[in-house]
Amino acid sequence: MSQFNLENDDYRNHLYNQAKDGKRLWIYPGRIIGNLYRARTYFSYVLLILLFGLPWVEISGQPVFMFNVIERTFIFWTVPFYPQDFHLVALGIVCFLIFISLFTVLFGRIWCGWACPQTIFMEMLFRKIEYWIEGDDKAQRRLDEGPWNQEKILKKSSKHFIFLILAFAISNTFLMYIIGKKEWLKLVIEPPMNHLIGFMAIWIFTAVFYFVFARFREIVCMVVCPYGRLQGVLLDNNSILVQYDHKRGEPKGKLTKGETSTNHGDCIDCHWCVRVCPTGIDIRNGSNQLECIGCTSCIDACDEVMEKINKPKDLIRYDSLNGVNSGTKLKFTTRIAAYSVALMAIIGVFGYLLITRKNYETTLLRMPGMTYQYDEKTHMVSNLYQIEILNKSKGKQHYKITVAPPLTLIWVGKGISMIENGKMAKGEFFIKGLVGQQPRREKLPIMVTDSEGDTEIIKTSFIQPDE
Ligand code: SF4
Numbered sequence: 001m002s003q004f005n006l007e008n009d010d011y012r013n014h015l016y017n018q019a020k021d022g023k024r025l026w027i028y029p030g031r032i033i034g035n036l037y038r039a040r041t042y043f044s045y046v047l048l049i050l051l052f053g054l055p056w057v058e059i060s061g062q063p064v065f066m067f068n069v070i071e072r073t074f075i076f077w078t079v080p081f082y083p084q085d086f087h088l089v090a091l092g093i094v095c096f097l098i099f100i101s102l103f104t105v106l107f108g109r110i111w112c113g114w115a116c117p118q119t120i121f122m123e124m125l126f127r128k129i130e131y132w133i134e135g136d137d138k139a140q141r142r143l144d145e146g147p148w149n150q151e152k153i154l155k156k157s158s159k160h161f162i163f164l165i166l167a168f169a170i171s172n173t174f175l176m177y178i179i180g181k182k183e184w185l186k187l188v189i190e191p192p193m194n195h196l197i198g199f200m201a202i203w204i205f206t207a208v209f210y211f212v213f214a215r216f217r218e219i220v221c222m223v224v225c226p227y228g229r230l231q232g233v234l235l236d237n238n239s240i241l242v243q244y245d246h247k248r249g250e251p252k253g254k255l256t257k258g259e260t261s262t263n264h265g266d267c268i269d270c271h272w273c274v275r276v277c278p279t280g281i282d283i284r285n286g287s288n289q290l291e292c293i294g295c296t297s298c299i300d301a302c303d304e305v306m307e308k309i310n311k312p313k314d315l316i317r318y319d320s321l322n323g324v325n326s327g328t329k330l331k332f333t334t335r336i337a338a339y340s341v342a343l344m345a346i347i348g349v350f351g352y353l354l355i356t357r358k359n360y361e362t363t364l365l366r367m368p369g370m371t372y373q374y375d376e377k378t379h380m381v382s383n384l385y386q387i388e389i390l391n392k393s394k395g396k397q398h399y400k401i402t403v404a405p406p407l408t409l410i411w412v413g414k415g416i417s418m419i420e421n422g423k424m425a426k427g428e429f430f431i432k433g434l435v436g437q438q439p440r441r442e443k444l445p446i447m448v449t450d451s452e453g454d455t456e457i458i459k460t461s462f463i464q465p466d467e
């Protein structure tokens, strides 16, 4: 029996976790262990190790990932990006959106069920702790409905205490991804008053994560997540989703004790697939329900039931709606191949742009409001320039700025030599030569070379008097 007592297509009129009077219905998903759940568990271990471990890793003094929105510095796979890389970031976002769209058209919500941090934390950490302390869905319901006795106080307080610790750990990890390990360590070691904003951020994030995983839960996926809301326009009948094989399962009917064959479909209406669903939905109401996060728990649940009643597995499985309707097995089609090639091409283009990105960014301008300085006696002419160099590489660099002889480059002041990574340096210099030495119709090339021998030639104008 569904815990929501839904009739016909009444489920379309309100969310599964919402009663008709608008009150929230708490979801108690049944505990499931099956092949897919096991695979998801192992996969989640890898993801959790990466998620919690990566902020601690530094390669050549650089974090692997950092998304410092405050200082507008981003590090992606140890490659730093700055506001000057806006075109790359914009292109990256476009590639990402196209990738997400194509991926979803093909594979539905695989991301949500297998890799989304919300699902991983909720189902693989918080839910497991809940099962461990409070027991399975039935025990949890009993505990919630029962009086506040010693057992309930002990179980609830220990569960929420562990939830708080986990939320605190996630909050700190989240902050490390924003400000980097070094700044985070300062925040932890030094007195809170020295880093009041960071200190407050840790506790605000902790409170948010605690609320999300202790109370808000499936509402994130069902209501808040924009990716979830996009499913309606991204999916089609060929998208691979968690599907109930209605042709095989319908008409559903109960199996009475001792009965081996029936005149109804293979679904025995046991509701086990509904009970294990973390968003409380009934997959038998059709595919592409926006609340389905593709977690595959219902597949494992139904396989378990089919095994018990000696029926073939896969009544609920990964398939497309067209596949279910036509009764054909899921296979690698030309469409999947074409989309996959497009996905690879997008990744390839973006990868090429990343690899060929220059390690430094130069801006060269003639000094505003000035034309040239001319010495009538020597017949020498000079132009004044301003230069800015941003070191985008992973280490400090020495820069050499040169001009082809017989023209000479004379710095105003110290000039630019060494620049730390991530830093920008500015300088001014004259280019000097005899009138006419620089061909009048040609642009003047100025060479900038870093320690690794990477050279950029910037062409600029050189103004001189008429002969
Ligand atoms: S678990 Fe399988 S048999 Fe049971 S209700 Fe769900 S689809 Fe039907």
Ligand code: SF4
Residues within 6 Å of the ligand: 242, 273, 276, 277, 278, 279, 280, 281, 282, 283, 291, 292, 293, 294, 295, 296, 297, 298, 299
């Ligand atoms: S319907 Fe199945 S796959 Fe979808 S969220 Fe529920 S249990 Fe997971």
